[in-house]
Amino acid sequence: MNVKILYFASLRDAVGRAEESFVLPSGVATIGDLRAFLADRGDKWDALAEGRNVRAARNQRMAGPTDPVGPGDEIAFFPPVTGG
């Protein structure tokens, strides 16, 4: 039940890492679950807490909090995009 998690831009700066391999704990079934679990690490991981303006992607497509997370997924968290 491994997933790859990526962090970008200001969120990567905040949590201090660009990437991690993560073993999904039981009970973590959605993007929202995963985000809450990571935010519970506390301290700098507060950047992922509810109310913070964080977006997510699952397997390189934008995803919402109720989208499922499964083994082998690539999940990314990042601030709202500012390209163009």
Add this chain to the structure above:
Amino acid sequence: MNVKILYFASLRDAVGRAEESFVLPSGVATIGDLRAFLADRGDKWDALAEGRNVRAARNQRMAGPTDPVGPGDEIAFFPPVTGG
């Protein structure tokens, strides 16, 4: 009381001339008057008759039937434009 009258595109083809110098008869005070006067020449000048889709310009700016015509003016008649 001379005006210069120009004809363009399909309207020029219809009336058979590109340009004429015209002495304004008394009673011809507006673009609409002038157009009606020219249409009254009959035959090919029917192309200027009421109901025909003709536009006009006075001194190189779009003009309506109630706009005045005065000595020295350059008046143009033409079909709706199709550039771009």
Add this chain to the structure above:
Amino acid sequence: MSVSVQQADFDVGAEIAALSQGRYEVGAVASFVGLVRDVSGGAEVAAMTLEHYPGMTERSLEDIVGEARRRWQLDGVRVIHRYGRLEPGDRIVFVGVAGAHRGEAFAACEFVMDYLKTRAPFWKLEETPGGAHWVDARDSDDSAAARWDTESESRPGD
């Protein structure tokens, strides 16, 4: 010089670059190129000749650019319109608009094209297998121009 009426072709890349050259407040350049198509109302078009009204043409385009500058905050506007004989694939018209943000640039560029289509004195004579004939004005061009009379001038993205 924001308006040119000419027989010669033009360099689209150079025109777009010139709109922001040395102007670091420009964040957006919207542009449009109109081309001769090889079909028109179902008929094959071998070529067309664009007639215009010298003097009024330049004046009407300058009026349209002036109106765009009144409606939006713009850093630059460029209009080039060709006349004479053109073949399918040839460029007819270029409109480029530079501004700080894209909403203004897009709106002003489309506005200039819509107004040009109904107010600039150009006429197209098309050569088709059935002979040469003058192109009829399209009702959709009138409605495209008319919406600028009523539509709010500010748009999202400004």
Add this chain to the structure above:
Amino acid sequence: MSVSVQQADFDVGAEIAALSQGRYEVGAVASFVGLVRDVSGGAEVAAMTLEHYPGMTERSLEDIVGEARRRWQLDGVRVIHRYGRLEPGDRIVFVGVAGAHRGEAFAACEFVMDYLKTRAPFWKLEETPGGAHWVDARDSDDSAAARWDTESESRPGD
């Protein structure tokens, strides 16, 4: 190849020309160039670095192009977005859309830019006299993108 994500600059004139090259059904090419400005929220900008999410970036741009092609009848769409360090005046993004008529080309070009601004994973880090900082997303970009959810898909001039 309709989408490119690259560090290198691009040739705007060549990209626009390629959209109609040999395609005589194309009557309209609408395009957009986004540039680095030297001001942002009142602060002077010396340079910026564009970060992106390799893989997802290309995919999201291709999805946006696909959606534009579903909504409008288009002959060609081209998107180029740069990443890395850029200075004021540098080109960031190009969007070009070719179609038979201008209404479709303009609408699709603006649609692609609006969606790109809110859906393509790019982030700007600006260098200002006060230090480097990440640019905040703008609410106006969200509203610009949102209007395409409700707006009628056909527009005058088509």
